[in-house]
Amino acid sequence: MFKPVKKPYRILFWATTFQSDIHSFVRYLDAHPDYEIRIALDHPEGFQKEGVQQLLPIKAQMLDKQKKETLLKLKLFRPHALVTDNHFPPLRFGKKLLVLWHGFGWRMDNLSGEFEHVHNNIRRLVGDGKAPNPNFIWQCYGTEDLKYRHRVSGFARENLRIFGSAQADDILNVKIDKKEAAPFYSVDIVNRPNILLGFTWHHGRLLSHWGDDPELFKELFAFGEDIGVNFIVRMHDSFRYDPSYLKELDELIKGYDHVMFKFKDTSQDNLIDILISDVMVSNYSSLINRFYITGRPSIHIFPVRKGEERFVWRRLGGNGKLVEENVHEEFHGWKFPPEMIGGLMVNTMEEFKEAIIRSLREPDCCREKSRKFVEEHMGGADGHICERIEKELRALIER
Secondary structure, X not given: OOXXXXXXXXXEEEOOOOOHHHHHHHHHHHOOOOEXXXXXXXXXXXXXXXHHHHHOOOOOEXXXXXOHHHHHHHHXXXXXXXXXXXXXXXXXXXXXXXXXXXXXXXXXXXXXHHHHHHHXXXXXXXXXXXXXXXXXXXXXXXXXXXXXXXXXXXXXXXXXXXXXXXXXXXXXXXXXXXXXXXXXXXOOOOOOOEEEEEOOOOOOXXXXXXXXXXXXXXXXXXXXXXXXXXXXXXXXXXXXXXXXXXXXXXXXOOOOOOEEEEEOOOOOOOHHHHHHOOEEEEOOOOHHHHHHHHOOOEEEEOOOOOXXXXXXXXXXXXXXXXXXXXXXXXXXXXXXXXXXXXXXXXXXXXXXXXXXXXXXXXXXXXXXXXXXXXXXXXXXXXXOHHHHHHHHHHHHHHO
């Protein structure tokens, strides 16, 4: 057991998107007497208005990482350790680094030298991550993820720790009254079942492999109206989509009071969405395997037409422009086969509708399958993951 420190340890969180694991770990340290923290994020004034901050407030100071004066303030803060997700600050802050990666998904994230950039940044901040480094820890979600990070991503085993998902603690322990959350939604989340659609941007237009994308969405939204459900559609950053596609989507929801769209760059939080949703649907975004922790039904849209097992992987530069596009045959770009999931899988619109009906009628239909996936691939979920991360962070600082 660690002794209380005389002066709080100073921790800087540098968040690409303030959500998921990094957000839940901030919440944990924010209530811990041995830590003083600062959070650098995009649009902190917008985050202060989000439902999660109103219902589960974080007291620590939030700074706009896009402002030059923020870098000076953070230098003067003199953090003992830096905690990041999938991007890194331009300056060195502190001598220790903990990386809480932004998600555990199916896609291989080493394509086209992506991790060489990561290694270069780690080396710049605290030294080489490919060799045993007492100043650096990388979060892993489970045994296989640890092996992957060592064998494929190239980190020394000594720098890897199996934590699981910090957000699992909030998903298991936090209880939200839907009536209190209702003002933050444009749909009636209290009196209708809520279906969360969380899509990755990697496959382009979301339903186009089944036919005309706008027409299919019209069909889906009309179906939702008929059966009396809400669709809360969580999209990736808006800049990742063609403006014409965004315009089409905006036109689609006019006249529907049971559909709302949320974009990652303007609605950073996803915790409240997870907590109030009865079912989740995705084309294999890493958000869906966090939803497994709830035990509620999950539906996986196979992201290509059945019989054409190939997909497009896209990479954007720092300015949001497409810099690379690769087509991969037979899902060679994935860590797992697409059948290795914790819920249902669908290949057609009709199967999709049937899966929604089944999920609403059988709310436990995916519970055991989801639990097994979390145990085998995500390090489990027992409600005490943030506690274990804190102990490792303290040991990192005190080494």
